Amino acid sequence: MTISEQRPSLPEVHRSISIPNGKGFWRKLLAYAGPGYLVSVGYMDPGNWATDIAGGSRFGYTLLSVILLSNLMAILLQSLCVRLGVATGMDLAQACRDYFSPRVSFVLWVLCEIAIAACDLAELLGSAIALQLLFGIPLAWGVCIMAVDVIMLLFLQGKGFRYIEALVITLVATIAGCFTAEIIFSRPEVTGVLGGLVPNPEIIQNPEMLYLAVGILGATVMPHNLYLHSSIVQTRAWEMIPQKKWEAIKFGTIDSTIALSLALFINSAILIVAAATFHFSGYQEVAEIQDAYKLLSPLLGVGAASVVFGFALLASGQSSTLTATLAGQIVMEGFLHLRFAPWLRRLATRLLAVVPALITILFFGEQSTGKLLVFSQVILSLQLSFAVIPLVMFTSDRRLMGEFVNPRWLKVSAGAVATIIVCLNGWLLLQTLWGWINGAG
Template sequence: MSKRQVKYDTDSLDEVNNSVSFNSNSSIKQKFLSFLGPGLLVAVGYMDPGNWITSMQGGAKYGYILLFIILVSSLSAMLLQSMTVRLGIASGYDLAQVTKHYLNKPLGYVFWIIAELAIIATDIAEVIGSAIALDLLFGIPLIVGAIITVLDVFILLFIMKFGFRKIEAIVGALIFTVLAIFIFEVYIASPDVTRILNGFIPSSKIITEHGALYIALGIVGATIMPHNLYLHSSIVQSRTYDRKDEDSKAQAIKYATIDSNIQLSIAFVINCLLLVLGAALFFGGNSESLGGFYDLYHALKTQPLLGASLGGLMSTLFAVALLASGQNSTITGTLAGQIVMEGFINLKIPNWLNRLITRAIAVIPVIVCLIIFHGNEAMMEQLLVFSQVFLSIALPFSLIPLQLATNNSDLMGRFKNKLWINIVSWTLIVILSALNIHLIIQTFQEL
């Protein structure tokens, strides 16, 4: 595929493309601050409600052993997001646009449908997380809370009127709110530091125990999310670097990668805190009945080690952080939906309609599940975990086009993949696909 084959009438996410000032001749500090932001929006996807449920269940049921999975997933995410940065800046196209031109028309539609399903799966996690948070904080029934989340899209549209930087600032404030809450909660829980450190050492139990592997793949799916690959390749183009100058592109790639790695490091810390909190408070006890949002909320509230007043504070902060996380992820999920639709099928519809359709489709299975199971909380949380495993299964359909595109010299020029990146990225794709097949076989054997 040569670069001249990719033709689009408009830029990727054209309402924000090339809209944020970036001066390649300014000081290092100014250049860094200019590019600080897109990584925040990407990092949100690495700490959404799906991460919460998988990490906390992993800690409650299997202790600290899955910290290794969080570490590997986070390092892998840094590499993959850096590849999307290079793709977006070097080529001027997003991953959806490029993928379409790698495939024939029928196969292109298959990849588009899988990408849309992955975004819907991501949205399901946000809907469930936000609805549960509203129930915990205000006693709003789950089905009403799920419907209320449809209105989130209008909040995003309102914020975008004030500029893309405002979105980044709001997301950043919510991220650091979540971080502060969980640092405080883990501090109060007083986990064993030695056991935490040992958790970063690989354990054979992750593969041999079906339950641990299921949660591990859920963590992978919740950490390396397909929609983030499409999102990042687009929003890095929001800066006003010189599109025709190779040195300007190189600087943009450098600072965008730094931004991405910093924000993903914060996401890594938050995910570790989530797992550590689940392990410190619940592992070794009646862990089979713990790990869900409601279980954790009530367990925090009644935890003997915390006392009534401190337990009440921690449970409330937990619900506040959950709501903030769900709202954050809403912003990035709706943006990714627009990028995928425009990139794959070159269909541009009004932003409010695009986002409303995506969210409405995600709300439908949640409401159906609530009706069928009469508002059963446990079923909601299991649906959320399944959505994360689906993301892991869908991930290769985004990773393979990303790998092929970033290794294409016609498209990338001097910014194509180095040999070690090709080796590592293909290894990730093969290992992840093999683990998925193993999980599916195990699941059918146990039916």
């Protein structure tokens, strides 16, 4: 396989950010910082909230180990995205188009579009729920209002990629600050939290726990983030020589590792707050974001707890909606060589989320949104193998990567991650089918 000469995705921002020559470590790290935070917002979107709240309220701190494992997987996989984008000048979608047959590429594109629609559904519902909780806007109206947020992205894209990065970093910092306050309010038991970081065999043995665990995996390791990161890392204009490429890989990996460590804190904080507030107070069936909002202040005895929770949710939905749009553009351009106007691509993506959201709200009631959020994350997890396996294949192929090919330890680690993801998803599918068969019987 050889590197193809093709137009880069997101050409308007490709190699648009200069890298200072001969400057110190921190100046270079600052220049490379940004793509990791855009990726990280996908790891703390409203879909994570639904699965983390349900997991914390139902099973206490037990699923913290799943969040930790998922985040370690994410750090490794995103480092492979950096390596692929820098070494080849291609993103993951373009590499798939070059390597696989047109039929396989088309199937991978369809699966990725389904994953993006599921992700956008979670972000749309999360933002609409936040508007309802904070300002009393009906959920159906909130869904319609958030459907037109494409204007914000178009405005920022016209200003430059650094403006998008700055906004996302500000929103991420807002979420982190809000949940630092929530942890202080909830006063979790330290020994329980530390114990939850140790894997428990019951997670595999209990079908309900496994369902939430795979939902957490799907909410944490986002398939579209792998396509996104391999493209936006190329917004930096490093010199096209091996030495500078190694430097770009190093700083890009540091950037994503720091950003995903922040995402680990936020995801863990959501589950910890849910466990400390609900599980140990007898409210073990709390799975809806709305119920969590209503109960936080009364149970914690802190009037601001629910409002802080609501603003963090709104920041989460708005930050992650930006990256879903960029990922959609990258996937369509990479797989199909089709480039639509950004507003048209954004509108199409959002309509795919608006329709099922409105149908669910109007026909099944607002109380059904929590289940829809968790289900969207399980869909993401089931799609994940189809992005992870090609990524591991490409970065382990010396013909494509040259001297930047994965070393043996990284090949083994990446292969183990891919195997765990495939096995977990296969187990979930078997458990789900068995449940349907028993239910039918």
